[in-house]
Amino acid sequence: GDSVTQMEGPVTLSEEAFLTINCTYTATGYPSLFWYVQYPGEGLQLLLKATKADDKGSNKGFEATYRKETTSFHLEKGSVQVSDSAVYFCALSEKAAGNKLTFGGGTRVLVKP
Amino acid sequence: DAEITQSPRHKITETGRQVTLACHQTWNHNNMFWYRQDLGHGLRLIHYSYGVQDTNKGEVSDGYSVSRSNTEDLPLTLESAASSQTSVYFCASGRGLSTDTQYFGPGTRLTVL
Numbered sequence: 001g002d003s004v005t006q007m008e009g010p011v012t013l014s015e016e017a018f019l020t021i022n023c024t025y026t027a028t029g030y031p032s033l034f035w036y037v038q039y040p041g042e043g044l045q046l047l048l049k050a051t052k053a054d055d056k057g058s059n060k061g062f063e064a065t066y067r068k069e070t071t072s073f074h075l076e077k078g079s080v081q082v083s084d085s086a087v088y089f090c091a092l093s094e095k096a097a098g099n100k101l102t103f104g105g106g107t108r109v110l111v112k113p
Numbered sequence: 114d115a116e117i118t119q120s121p122r123h124k125i126t127e128t129g130r131q132v133t134l135a136c137h138q139t140w141n142h143n144n145m146f147w148y149r150q151d152l153g154h155g156l157r158l159i160h161y162s163y164g165v166q167d168t169n170k171g172e173v174s175d176g177y178s179v180s181r182s183n184t185e186d187l188p189l190t191l192e193s194a195a196s197s198q199t200s201v202y203f204c205a206s207g208r209g210l211s212t213d214t215q216y217f218g219p220g221t222r223l224t225v226l
Contacts, residue, residue, distance in 0.1 A: 032212045093211040
């Protein structure tokens with residue numbers, strides 16, 4: 001079945017540091033890929049997505065590129081802020097599965113001033 | 114503005130009691146989902162629905178049930194609450210395509226004593 005693997009946290013960084021969170025996936029077809037973010041005490045919200053190979057999703061300074069050859073969708077940000085402290089989830093959705101998502105385990109990021 | 118709400122936000126109950134968690138969305142989305150979030154497990158799908166009168170089991174459906182009598186609501190029922198069902202529960206909705214975003218509610222923290 002489908003699966004998503006992402007690096008375990010917590011990841012602790014200083015403000016203005018570079019952030020990378022690795023995400024790899026296993027899928028039978030050509031899925032859409034997502035990064036969701038969960039701020040403390042809140043539900044998940046979409047951060048960015050890519051729906052086909054080589055697409056780059058971007059939002060709020062975060063970027064991720066859909067790499068079919070390495071089945072990866074790594075999240076990056078060049079200069080993090082304290083407000084980026086959150087849990088980040090990588091997820092995929094197969095065409096045949098409609099809107100159903102398969103999530104990775106989540107990576108907690110803590111940015112210190 | 115369209116939204117998705119959950120109630121109650123916090124619930125404490127006793128082992129063996131029946132509990133119902135409410136989820137209401139005003140997006141007019143066909144698809145609705147229930148997840149539970151536990152430390153070390155990320156988000157796991159409990160049940161989902163692709164439309165009125167449609168319900169499907171997810172990966173951790175034992176002990177839970179849902180019914181969909183209208184577009185807006187998907188209540189989650191714990192038939193006989195167990196301590197292993199202590200968790201944070203999230204409801205989500207989406208239009209239907211694999212490329213579509215899922216919109217999450219704020220969550221319900223359930224404690225079973």
